[in-house]
Structures are given as C-alpha cells and as structure tokens.
Amino acid sequence: MTAERVRFAPSPTGYLHIGGVRTALYNWLWARQTKGTFILRIEDTDTERSTAESTQVILDAMKWLDLDWDEGPGVGGPNGPYFQTERVEIYKEFADRMIERGTAYRCYATKEELDAERERQTKAGNPFFRYPGTWRDKGPKDWPTDGRPYVVRLKSPKSGSTGWVDLVKGRIDVPNEQQQDVVLIRSNGIPLYNFGAAIDDITMGVTLVARGDDHVVNTPVQILIYEALGKTPPKLAHLPMINGPDGKKLSKRNAAVSVAEYRDMGFLPDAVLNYLARLGWSHGDQEIFTRGEMIQHFDWSHVGRTAAQYDLKKFQFVQSSHLRAVDEAKLAELARPYLKAGATIDSEARLHAAIGTVKTRATTLLDVGEMVDFYFRDTLSFDEKAVAKFLVPAAASLLGDFRAHLAAQPAFDRASLEAATTAWLTERGLQIKDVAQAARVSLTGKSQSPGLYEVLEVLGRERALARLEAGAHKASQAAST
C-alpha cells in the first residue's frame, strides 16, 4: 500500500459542518491507513466571507475530534503556506504559464459588461449565463496598455470530453462543450476555487482528492487545468451528500450541523467519527468501531453511492455505545466540565463509583453530569411528583425502620446492604418493592435512579442514613397536611 497524500480543505466562513467532518475523516483515515500524509489547507480566497475566527473554530473542532494533520496551520510543512491567500504569487506564476501555453487567456471584460450580457441572455430566454468568449481568441497584442484590471480565464476545449474513474462513483465523463471558460484568477489577483484547489493539489503533491458530491461538476475543470499544465490528475473520490432527517438538505433547520454543538452536548469525538464513518461507508455488519478499527478497515470500495439521511436516534445509539466503553476514571475526567454547578466532588473515588452507576443509563456526558448530581449535594432537590406519589404517610414509619436497620449494619457495601435488606424484609414479611420507591426518592430525589444498593453504597453511610431520615420525616409531614 503506497503512502497517499490527501487533504481536507475547508473554507473559514463559519463553523465546521458535520458533512465536512465526514470528508475530513475519510481523508484522515486513508492517510493513516496508508501511512501517508494528511494535509489541512485553508481555502480563504473568498475574502468577503472568510474570517480568522472561523479558521480558529475549524482548527479547534479538528483538534477536539483529534483529526491531527501532518501539514497545515500550526504545524507547517514543506509545501506551505497553507492559507491560499498567502499563495497568490504561486497562482500567478501558473496562470502566466498557462497563458503562454495558450490554455488560458486574459479577459478584460468588466463586471458591468458581464452583468449587462447576463441580463441580455436572461431576457432572451436563457437564465443560464454563458460567457460569450469575447477575449478567448485575443493575444498579447490585443491587451490594453492602460493597466486595466483583467481576469484570467481557462481556454477550455470545445469538443471531446473530460472524464475520470471516480473511486466511489465509477466512470464519469462530461462533454467539453458543457464547459465554460471559467475564471481562474480574479481581477484582484486572488484565484477562484477551481484554480486554487488544482494548483495547490499539484504543488502539494496530493495523490488522492476526496470531497463532497457537489464538487463533481468542478472536477472536469480541474482536470483540464491539470492537463493544461501537463500534470496527471490525482485519484478522485466524491462522497454522497448527507441529507437532513426530513430528506431535505442538511441544515441547522433540521439538525445540529456544527460539530461544536455535539461537543457541547457531551458527545464523544470517537462516537461522532464512528457515526459519520458509518453514514456512507460500511464494513460488513459492524456498527461500532474504535478509531483504530476505522483506520484499519476503511476502504473506498465500500463507500456507498447514495445520499444518506442523518438520524439522531442512531447517532445517540452509537454515542451511548462509546460512552459505555469508557472506564470510570477516564469518564470522570471527560465528564468533569459537564458536572452541574454546585456539585461538590469530595472524593475522586466516589465520583468514579457514582459514574459507574449511571454509565449504562446515560447517553452523553451531559447526562452523566445530571445523573450523578444527586450524589454530591448537601441539600437534595426533589422531584415533586415523585415525592407526592411515594413519600406518603404510610411510608414514613417503614422508612424510619429501614433506616434504623441499615444504621445497625457494620458494613455498608452493596452486597452487605442487599443481604441486610433481604433479612429485614423477610423479618417484616415485606417485599423490596414495598419500600424501594420511597427509599429511592428519599435518597435521590427522583423516582428513577441506579439500583438501591449501589446508590446507598456510593452515597456512603452518613449521607444515606441522613437522607432516609429526612425522607421519613418528609413522608410523615405529608400526613399532617
């Protein structure tokens, strides 16, 4: 397997979209599997919309996901700079070379002239503008000498076709008469997408380009640029789109699209990657993958050709599966930022134990923070419905008695507590369900919680007994009202 040079080339015009993450992931997986190079390149040629803040947001997201890049912002590399706006001299050089070779030309048509032409064509019944080719066959002798600005256009062939074998879609061919003489370099010297991408991929030695389906139409143009420069195009792979849960285009209207949102919700980076990996790619029947497994098994031949629909339920399933696989100590570390304000973590060991009791019940780290909260409160907050239902007068004496029995126990671990409780129940001719809910509400404030004995154990003798006593009191109070 030859080491591939791949890249992820986002535009810093907003947040990092989960569709973009999947593109980044597939590239990254391939680089890692082939022991190749993952390049991060910032395509900031849209100076109107690009911002330094967005660049930072994207970098932060990539770091959070731990999709580390071998060349790019921060780490540098031999093919820099990695911001396109810092590479304008390179583009100019290649553009001039193309003009000399006759595969590109200067176009002095102004924006105004073009707009007028666009309007004329629209009125003539053609809403799809085509550049009339005014400057296509002109040369240096025709160039104005007054220093007027010009754009550089690709002189694309009028006949034949341009195609490639796409790694996911197979053979694709597009008739050249479809091509426009697209603008390569703006009048201000900054390149347009197709040119910047092609030149960078050439100069950075990219061997495989994997990007979204929406770039299929750009590919012939880029291949034409490669050919105009006498270069061999890289391998190409176009990934199907990800649609929203409603089947429409994925947007913030129908889903959380920014990776930062998943981080804030307490999703695990590996879970996000796992879900996205499986959205459009498969490896037999396997659904849950570790990072290493993804690197090991990823392949282009099993990337699907059909657009996928985003499904939060499945995403949550993948997330909870990953959450359960993390050990308590690590989970404590990860969940710390998600613990609720006011929670007093008196002991790391207790936090680990507490997390152990909620692990299978939580989906996100945010859930962990909420579910574990009752263990670390001096004053418990109660769910009123649960109180009204279970802390009733009839439960008062039972709770008091139960508390007294537990207080007399020398050991306070879950096994001993269960044994002691069973003995007590037998003695009183009761069943566990007769006291469980009242005890649960007393201890946790809620009607749903981890198992009683583990809750008692993790709470610890002192706090557990105090809560049972308070619960019994609360229940008896209910009697007097």
Place this chain on the structure above:
RNA sequence: GGCCCCAUCGUCUAGCGGUUAGGACAUCGGCCUCUCACGCCGGUAACCGGGGUUCGAGUCCCCGUGGGGUCGCCA
C-alpha cells in the same frame, strides 16, 4: 432547461447472477427486575415501474418515474 449523479425495510446499510434478501437504529411484544436503563429473546417491515439479456435477475443493459448536484470575479 443543459450536463452529471443516485434508487434494497421508516432510517443507515449487506448483497457484487442462483440467498427463506442478512445486520443495525427506530418501532412493537416478551424475559430480567427495587425504578430507569443495560442485557437477552422474538415480531412487523424493503429490492421504484416497465421492457430486455439469461436456464435463472435486487444484482447486467435500455427506457420511464422519482430524488439530488450544478450552471458566479462563492466554495
């Protein structure tokens, strides 16, 4: 409209000429059970339509239909 792409359960998908069309999420039953989860067992549920090719098509070809992408000095 031109060009390009796509089409298996509600969803993600397996399938690469011969399968009782498999798995997962969701959903519906049941088991477990101190609640909620986890786990386990089981059910409902799919090859867009029409022509071909073939002894035999979900798998190959064509047409239709339906989705999607794109036609900027955006990326």
